Amino acid sequence: GDRYDFAAIQDTWLPIWDEQKLFETTGPDPEGIRGHKYVLDMFPYPSGDLHMGHAEAFGFGDTVARYWRHQGYRVLHPIGWDSFGLPAENAAIKRGVDPREWTYSNIDQQKRSFRLYAPSFDWSRVLHTSDPEYYRWNQWLFLQMFEKGLAYRKDSWVNWDPVDQTVLANEQVLADGTSERSGAMVVKKKLTQWYFRITDYADRLLDDLDALEGRWPSKVLAMQRNWIGRSRGADVDFRIEGRDEPVTVFTTRPDTLAGVTFLVVAPDSDLAAELVAGADEATAAEFADYLAEVQKVSEVERQDAARPKTGRFIGRYALHPITGERLPIWTADYVLADYGHGAVMAVPAHDQRDLDFARAFDLPVTVVLDVPVADADGAEHADNDPAATGVALTGEGTLINSGALDGLSKAEAIPAAIAALEAEGTGRPATTYRLRDWLISRQRYWGTPIPIIHGQDGSLHPVPESELPVELPPSAGLDLKPKGASPLGAATDWVEVTNPVDGTPARRDPDTMDTFVDSSWYFLRFFGPHDQTRPFDPEEAKRWGPVDQYVGGVEHAILHLLYSRFITKVLHDLGHIDFDEPFTSVLNQGMVLMDGSKMSKSKGNLVEFAEQLTEYGADALRVTLAFAGPPEDDIDWADVSPAGSSKFLARAWRIAADVEAVGVSAAVEGGDRALRRATHRLLADAPGLVESFKFNVLVARLMELVNVTRKTIDSGAGAGDGAVREAAEALALLLDLYAPFTAADMWAKLGHDDPVALVRWPEAEPALLVEDTVVAVVQVNGKLRDRLQVSPSIGADELRALALASEAVTRAVGDAEIAAVIVREPKLVNIAIKR
Ligand code: ANZ
Numbered sequence: 001g002d003r004y005d006f007a008a009i010q011d012t013w014l015p016i017w018d019e020q021k022l023f024e025t026t027g028p029d030p031e032g033i034r035g036h037k038y039v040l041d042m043f044p045y046p047s048g049d050l051h052m053g054h055a056e057a058f059g060f061g062d063t064v065a066r067y068w069r070h071q072g073y074r075v076l077h078p079i080g081w082d083s084f085g086l087p088a089e090n091a092a093i094k095r096g097v098d099p100r101e102w103t104y105s106n107i108d109q110q111k112r113s114f115r116l117y118a119p120s121f122d123w124s125r126v127l128h129t130s131d132p133e134y135y136r137w138n139q140w141l142f143l144q145m146f147e148k149g150l151a152y153r154k155d156s157w158v159n160w161d162p163v164d165q166t167v168l169a170n171e172q173v174l175a176d177g178t179s180e181r182s183g184a185m186v187v188k189k190k191l192t193q194w195y196f197r198i199t200d201y202a203d204r205l206l207d208d209l210d211a212l213e214g215r216w217p218s219k220v221l222a223m224q225r226n227w228i229g230r231s232r233g234a235d236v237d238f239r240i241e242g243r244d245e246p247v248t249v250f251t252t253r254p255d256t257l258a259g260v261t262f263l264v265v266a267p268d269s270d271l272a273a274e275l276v277a278g279a280d281e282a283t284a285a286e287f288a289d290y291l292a293e294v295q296k297v298s299e300v301e302r303q304d305a306a307r308p309k310t311g312r313f314i315g316r317y318a319l320h321p322i323t324g325e326r327l328p329i330w331t332a333d334y335v336l337a338d339y340g341h342g343a344v345m346a347v348p349a350h351d352q353r354d355l356d357f358a359r360a361f362d363l364p365v366t367v368v369l370d371v372p373v374a375d376a377d378g379a380e381h382a383d384n385d386p387a388a389t390g391v392a393l394t395g396e397g398t399l400i401n402s403g404a405l406d407g408l409s410k411a412e413a414i415p416a417a418i419a420a421l422e423a424e425g426t427g428r429p430a431t432t433y434r435l436r437d438w439l440i441s442r443q444r445y446w447g448t449p450i451p452i453i454h455g456q457d458g459s460l461h462p463v464p465e466s467e468l469p470v471e472l473p474p475s476a477g478l479d480l481k482p483k484g485a486s487p488l489g490a491a492t493d494w495v496e497v498t499n500p501v502d503g504t505p506a507r508r509d510p511d512t513m514d515t516f517v518d519s520s521w522y523f524l525r526f527f528g529p530h531d532q533t534r535p536f537d538p539e540e541a542k543r544w545g546p547v548d549q550y551v552g553g554v555e556h557a558i559l560h561l562l563y564s565r566f567i568t569k570v571l572h573d574l575g576h577i578d579f580d581e582p583f584t585s586v587l588n589q590g591m592v593l594m595d596g597s598k599m600s601k602s603k604g605n606l607v608e609f610a611e612q613l614t615e616y617g618a619d620a621l622r623v624t625l626a627f628a629g630p631p632e633d634d635i636d637w638a639d640v641s642p643a644g645s646s647k648f649l650a651r652a653w654r655i656a657a658d659v660e661a662v663g664v665s666a667a668v669e670g671g672d673r674a675l676r677r678a679t680h681r682l683l684a685d686a687p688g689l690v691e692s693f694k695f696n697v698l699v700a701r702l703m704e705l706v707n708v709t710r711k712t713i714d715s716g717a718g719a720g721d722g723a724v725r726e727a728a729e730a731l732a733l734l735l736d737l738y739a740p741f742t743a744a745d746m747w748a749k750l751g752h753d754d755p756v757a758l759v760r761w762p763e764a765e766p767a768l769l770v771e772d773t774v775v776a777v778v779q780v781n782g783k784l785r786d787r788l789q790v791s792p793s794i795g796a797d798e799l800r801a802l803a804l805a806s807e808a809v810t811r812a813v814g815d816a817e818i819a820a821v822i823v824r825e826p827k828l829v830n831i832a833i834k835r
Contacts, residue, residue: 002657004650006617009745014115022755023120025076029543034072038544039065040523042552042560043080046106047087050113050609052592052599052637053553059622060589060631060695061551062119063737067690068548069120070733070761076544077120078526080127081107084135085515086164086181089446093480099446100475103130113610117618118740120757127529129518130446134525136469137535138517139451141567143462144574146452150197151440153460157268157337158439159299160189165482166443167193169514170436171227171559177298188268188295194450194511195437198566202228202433205565208581215585217632220557227558229434234418236345236427238263238318238327242278247271247318247329250340250432254421255413256347258402259368261358262328263318264311266335267294269342272314275329279315286312287331294333302333309334309357321426322403332357340432352392359390369410371397438563440514443486445475447512454507455499464500470508486510519560520567523547523582541577550583553591561586587693590634592625599637607637619739620646626738627699649742652706652735656728656746658719671723675712677768678705679727684764686734695738702734725750733761778803778829780812796823803829 029036041061044054065077088099095102107128114121127134145151159168163184172180179186198205206228209221233252240247247263265272267290276287290312294302301307311332318327334353335344348358349367358365365386371393373384386392399405404420405413421427441450449470451463463470473494478487489495489510499506521535527544528537546568552560564582572580591598594605612621623645628635659665668676682705689698709727713719729750736743736756747756771791776799778786786808790799800823803809809831816833823829 004653004742006619006646006649006741009741010116010617013741013744014118017118018115020755021123022757023075023077023122024124025074025122026124029074032072033074035074036076036544037065037068037073037548038076038546039068039549040078040526040547040551042550042556043082043519043522044110045082045085045087046103046110048106049109050117052607052609052612053589055117055609055612055621056592056625056635057551057553057589058114058117058119059625059738060587060693061549062622063626063690063695064549064551064587065120066737066740066757067687069758070736071687072760075120076125076526077122078125078127078529079114079119079121079123080125080522080526080529081110081129082515082519082522083107083128083130084447084512084518086444086446089444089480090164092446092475098475099480100130103446104128113613116613117622120740125526125529127522127525129515129522132469132471133530133532134522135448135518137521137525138448138513139463139468139470140465140535141517141521141571142451142513143465145196145570146462148570148574150200150570152195152197153192154195154437155190155192157188158191158193159186160191161186163482164444165484167191167439167441169439169516169559171438171516171562173298173300175300177300186298188299193439193441194509195439196517196566198438198563199433199435201566201569202230202435204569204580205435205562206230208565212581212586216583217554217557217586217588220554220561220586220588223557224562227435227562231432231434233414233430233432234421234427235341235430236321236421238321238345240275240329241317241319241326243275243316246426247343248341249343249345250430251345253347253350253414254417254427255399255402255405255408255410256350256368257345257417257421258322258405259347259349259366260320260327260345261348261364261366262330262346264330264332264335264344264346264354264357265314266337266342267291267312267331267333269337271342272331275316276314276331283313283315287314290331297333299336302336305353307334309353309360311357311361313361321421321424328363330357330361330363338436339434348392349386350393352394355386355390355392359387366401367393368399368401369393369397370400371395438514438566440517441511442514443484443510444482444512445472445478445480445487447515448518449488450509450511450513452509453497453500454509455501456504456506459499459501461500461506472512486512488512516559516563520563521571523550523564524568524571524577535576538576545577546579546581547583549585549587551587551589554588557588587631589631590629593634593636595638596636612642616642616646617741619649619742623649623699623738626695629696631693631695648703648706649735649739651710652702652731652739653742653746655706655709655713655719655724656732656749658713659725659728660749660751662718662720665720665725666722668722668726671721671726672712672717673723675708675717675721675723675727678708679723679730680764680768682734683730683762684769686761690737698734699738702731705731730762732756733759774826776803776825776827776829778806778809778831780809780831781833782830783812785809785812790826792826794826796825799823799825799829803831 041058065075068075083103088103091102092099159173161168161179161182161184163182173186174180231252234254235248237246237248276284311330314329314331316329346354348355348365396410399408399413418429451470453461473491480487495508497506524536527540568582569580571577599606620642624640624642628640682701732743732746743756773789774792776788776790786806788802813833816835819834820832
């Protein structure tokens, strides 16, 4: 047709692309490739159809994938589905359908939408984590880790979601103490659960972030560092009256040891229970009441420094390691059971929490650091007794009341104190982390069964690898409603097995794995997604790994990205892959908003992807999302114009149609020079723009080139000018990054049979990149001394500097004094000298 009709263009190309399978990456490498690139978007969760957020993220990922192909690389750009998880199960409970049905019909819907949106996926590598073919390898991974002691069972206080009736990993509890999934306030419950020993990797997970600097969003790096939370300091032992073993505390401030006036233990620690057992009955009863109160408080609240301090004296005493003084032992909920040793040496003079506590319970305050405090006038003074002011002295200062440490600064005193403790045998350097081991058991149905068999005697037996996968039993007949225990426990035929060692009756572990296990390694499964004998093909892993560009939302900054890094390191250490970081570069796209707020059905401001796709087509949608701003920024759909994008695409397409209409083009060498220069400048700039994620700037540059080309045609050169064809071809090749349908159609109109997506971008011609120049004449006392090639737009200062730097001029001037320099840019510089 002679009118830009996006729907007709889509209808033309979709069946051709279905046939061509252009982006499949099976088989040996084609000749002449520059290398390999692996571009991945965080795989979707099949909760319904694709939404605008998907359109944005997958658009950006596809731009990068297409770009590397145009640069001559072979590109792996796969797609899969993160298809286990609670929403399927909750939908199943609500509507009485099988979670499988719900999941796979949503996957089919998303596949149909993706086909229309046309990301350059390799459709031969599709995976779904809920396929037994996939999750058997989750079980394999679990068993590998079990064998190495990296998967273990532990009895401890866990985060419990009272709505979903399942445990949560620490990472799934939001800053306000609510569940990331259900929004319910998370409580603590004591349970025996499976953990992955991520803390063994804490140092590497932290230290290896440095190498990602500049390639991962700095916000994500900061969040991971903070989450791992390494603190360096010392462990200090305190002797306890009536107990053989000392109590060890972790402190970052061993320099303040002389200021310790009491100890505090976490109420929910084993230590507290044991110490109280040795106290009188009244104390024990008080303690029990307090513990019951504390269990209602979330961990997040407990860490809120502003909360009024509560606590109890537990009737026991420690001895100060230096003075031998008796120190009362208290319990308080601001001390956490699972940080450090669950106990602190309280230094109220120099720690605000300890001071608040000491003031609340009338405990002594001993200052051991002289910290000058500035008053309102900025004058420093020393009347700063924390017991009176209520403000702890946390700043820098000089040690006092500390014996041998007196006179040292805090920085000097810390190592000196540690050395003294080591010499006494009562302390040693220590490092503590905020990071906890990863709790992976879930009491839910729609997930990967944990491949462990429990003997009657409590023994644990891995399911033999030859018996994997342990398939989920059908959901029919099972009550999936959350009730605190896994629904699988009721699948009698499934759960009752025999002990693989002695044939006695035994039971399968009824829990399923956290679905973050599924997503912690799926990027590797793409290296052989249908391999029945291995989790992935190691040769493919060598060829493609690690992921060169990962694209996804910042909501995964900690959970998914940290777990993926951990599992990658584990698999590296087990010898399965030769890299130990999964994602070389990460791009976080912003959110798609409407009228400044998050879109949602309930707010009635939902922009439906499917509707936009029907109204404007994939290309206009993609151009709109790319053009809206830097990819990291949020996009407000109320501020953008898909209709405008459509117009731009029509104008671009029209140029190719005009070139087609004239038939033969004139030779490019004689073509309009200004247009040629514009085309080549864009060809030269485009790679840098894509590689720095300035997708929006590149779209703007394409708009500019469309305008310049149209002007050239209209100004008399006509569509037969060789420069116009050259511009039209460049436009088709560059537009493929955002508008693959339009680009393919333009490319065909320009007479090409090969798929535009696989065409290598031409290099810019250097001769067309240098700006036009003029000759500037340089005279010394009126005599011609040099001619300079300069830009017509050169500034006076720059031209003066160039002239004075000329060798011929310096020779002519010699030792003489310069009296004046007259600049008439861009053509003349006259230098007057005194002899
Ligand atoms: C004495 C002291 C004096 C402390 C001082 C600080 C300042 P970060 O930096 O977060 O690692 N602490 C140790 N274990 C704790 C627990 N289980 N729950 C709550 N607090 C705990 O904090 C380390 C400091 O937090 C430690 O250093 C300890 O208090 C406290 F002027 O020891 B400090």
